[in-house]
Amino acid sequence: MPIPHYLPHSSLQQLFEALTEDGYAIVGPQAKENRIDFGEIRNTAELPWGIGLIQDAGASQLVDGPKNRCFAWANGPQAMKPLLFAPREPLWQIRHGKNGYVVDAINPETRRLAVIGLRPCDLSALRIQDQHFLEGQYPDSHYGARREGLLVIAVNCTHPAATCFCASTGDGPGAKESFDIALTEDDNGFVVETGSPEGEQILARLALKEALSTQMETAADNLRNAASSQRRSLVSDNLRDVLMSRLDHPHWDEVAERCLACGNCTAVCPTCFCHAEIEEASLGGNHSLHSREWDSCFGERHGYIHGKQLRPEIKQRYRQWLTHKLATWHDQFGRSGCVGCGRCIACCPVGIDITEEAAALLK
Template sequence: MPSATAPPDVGRTGHVLDREGIVALVRELRARGRTVIGPTLRDGAIVLAELDSADALPYGWGVELEAGRYRVRRRDDSAAFAHSAGPQSWKNFLHPERVRQWTADRGPDGEMTVRPERREPASFAFLGVRPCDLRAIQIQDRVMIGDRHRDETYRERRTGAFIVVVECTEPGATCFCVSMGTGPAAQPGYDLALTEVVDEAGHRFLARAGTTEGEEVLARLPRRPADEATCTRARESVADAAGRMGRTMPAVNLQTLMAGTLEAERWDDVAARCLTCGNCTMACPTCFCTTTEDVTDLTGDHAERWRRWESCYDLDFTHLPGGSVRSSSRSRYRQWLTHKLGTWHDQFDSSGCVGCGRCVVWCPVGIDITEEAHALHREALDRRPGGRNRAT
């Protein structure tokens, strides 16, 4: 079971920024030619979008989360980052939902000209990345650019992206990052890390750099040396968040659990509830599957090929000449869960789950990945010789 404690440097080193420091941070990143992406309130949700200034951050807004339920709510303070994972993840910008790959045109002479899509170089700065989402980015790095088969769109967008992590001090009811070892404290991989503190002494951010560029950016911001009171409050807030997770995974080897329960009766239970809509894969910050889609105009003289996200819940995802390999909702849900928690280790040397809870929130029928893992664990225990009475 991963430790719930924060790294030893959390809340002990760094500088303090006030709200003007965050304004200056966005201004500095934009001045460096970066497109700054961060959270903002829009259409009844806290979403990720381009920020022209720090004024667009969702100051004073939080969220209420539960299985199949998401609501924004007014807070009684001015915190900008005291909200849990929203409907999007940073995958939306690094691994976009739809990407045009090429266009083809037939000229008057009947000759076809195919033009690969030209992509403008991206220079992102991600502000407000949660520690669980930082881990999700690192997992996608391994999938997309960590081996000989590389996704050029991802590589171009990911290369040089500036990451500002904000440590979690208020986990949601569906969060379980402690179980997955991904939060609430920031682990290495960021350029800057912030810990937001709002108390009787004011609204401020403990900031520390993780890279040379992070140090350069921090040096250009209005700041002051970290005081003991701010360091202590930041450290305690992160440690307190670790003890207030809304969900947990069973404290067992999940890879072994998934491999040993492929024929469990619980799969029938979840199949009776699952709509196979694929919402969980769309909201998941690590799911990466894609397909291609060709379109033409009415004349037939212009064609385009697009790559778009695909879901393993789609009946055609495993379609072969003889039909779909996974024709039942039972088999498709089992494939998703056992891959995410189990066979992902075989492919990429880690779990595919970071404990963000998005799949729980955005499931329209409230299926809970942690509840299913606990249920599979209980059934596995019951099936052992001398196991518990299954009627209890």
């Protein structure tokens, strides 16, 4: 286990410069409108300094936070997912030429990304998306190409939102794996750990001091507090079997009365992977583009099959989502599909709360 070091806030820009020297484009959080958004940044001044975030069911509000912190918030609607699994991307095009059709595969243009600010819940989600897109019989070359150059700089979560429940799912607030560098912020800087040779190589160039035991204790205290301050929790005992045995529970009807089937929850869920394949022909008819785009099991086209909708009722679609996420996901991926990030709660326009719905279904 490498010895933790300490990165003062004043040296954060040096880390950015080292990443840039190594050819990485840096993607990190920024305060935009009323949310935290991930985008390309070059300077640490672009990080959300002094920004706090209050989230609750159906609500998200940026507020003033501690001035000398840039990670005093939990999460925004998106982090890693759109960077590897593109919301929309072309897969191939076909042209009609003199001697018939020609199919051209379209491969994505990729850059080496260093993503700073991923939370432990995001790392768990990343691990699941890796499993889904890369570890099956047909690894997805588009996801794979983006994943190959990725450097993960996680920031442990010291300011969970009211919507967070990663402590109950076992995914946070501290990162255990799947990072190159992990930071835990205090008022002066970060306790830094490395999780890969790439991470070590980059840190070695920053000439950092070893973290003091008081700094490490503060970090550990902050993470303990972050865990104990979480108000929501997901019951985890045997959800798989219990939910599958309660497919006729009256609570499904109750949720369906509130659910708008808008699909916000699936769009912001860092583990949801469904996508639709779409075909766009040119007006002239001799060219066509075949793409894929994020899809949602709440939409009407998801369960469509030759003229028939398999899940015509919102109740069936909500049940599909929740039983997949919390029950059958275990069979597919060896764990729950929920990492406790709370995004689906904060981004639901009517404030449907996965932790409350699961608890109600267990009653």
